[in-house]
Amino acid sequence: MEIQITLAEHNDIDPWMLLAEQVIPLFGPMPHFEAILGRKIAQKQAYCARIDTRNVTLIGGVLIGGSGRKHWIRWLAVSSEYRRRGVGRTLVEKAISAVPANSSIYVDTFVGGSAEADAANRFYQTCGFAPAEVWQVDDLLRQRYVRPPSVYV
Ligand SMILES: CC(C)(COP(=O)(O)OP(=O)(O)OC[C@H]1O[C@@H](n2cnc3c(N)ncnc32)[C@H](O)[C@@H]1OP(=O)(O)O)[C@@H](O)C(=O)NCCC(=O)NCCS
Numbered sequence: 001m002e003i004q005i006t007l008a009e010h011n012d013i014d015p016w017m018l019l020a021e022q023v024i025p026l027f028g029p030m031p032h033f034e035a036i037l038g039r040k041i042a043q044k045q046a047y048c049a050r051i052d053t054r055n056v057t058l059i060g061g062v063l064i065g066g067s068g069r070k071h072w073i074r075w076l077a078v079s080s081e082y083r084r085r086g087v088g089r090t091l092v093e094k095a096i097s098a099v100p101a102n103s104s105i106y107v108d109t110f111v112g113g114s115a116e117a118d119a120a121n122r123f124y125q126t127c128g129f130a131p132a133e134v135w136q137v138d139d140l141l142r143q144r145y146v147r148p149p150s151v152y153v
Pocket of ligand 1: 083086090109122124126
């Protein structure tokens, strides 16, 4: 399977929203997500994955953010039927290559304990992220990961 990663464009919003619907049970409601996605596309901070040709359905996406020496993976998902085929890793590699080499990349993900949370934790560790603090705001509990600057690894 050949995975193609491209900057997302405006006409990717509809299929991306279908992908977002798939992960609502895991992520919870994502208010204003469509507007955020539109802004990220305009800022060239949204990458999507497809297989084989640009006409094939979007199968994954990543949103990045941050500035200076501190960047973030803000959102990442792969369509359930295409998981464990290297799509997520390829998206993260694109995110890493899109930020300055001297910056760290952070991501907040789920605290382990469920199959999905354990998958995300294993995934980020496989991609070179190390666990940092667990933080909590009200009912929201998250595990932070950090990937040090690629110039030092
Ligand atoms: C987490 C997620 C993005 C991974 O995407 P993916 O395309 O399946 O990941 P990859 O195929 O690139 O996996 C790379 C490596 O991560 C690890 N990994 C990925 N999924 C795993 C799982 N379910 N269990 C254990 N390890 C896993 C493995 O080491 C894997 O390598 P391998 O398949 O050669 O063993 C995907 O499962 C997903 O969209 N989950 C729902 C949304 C989510 O949790 N997003 C991240 C929250 S911030």
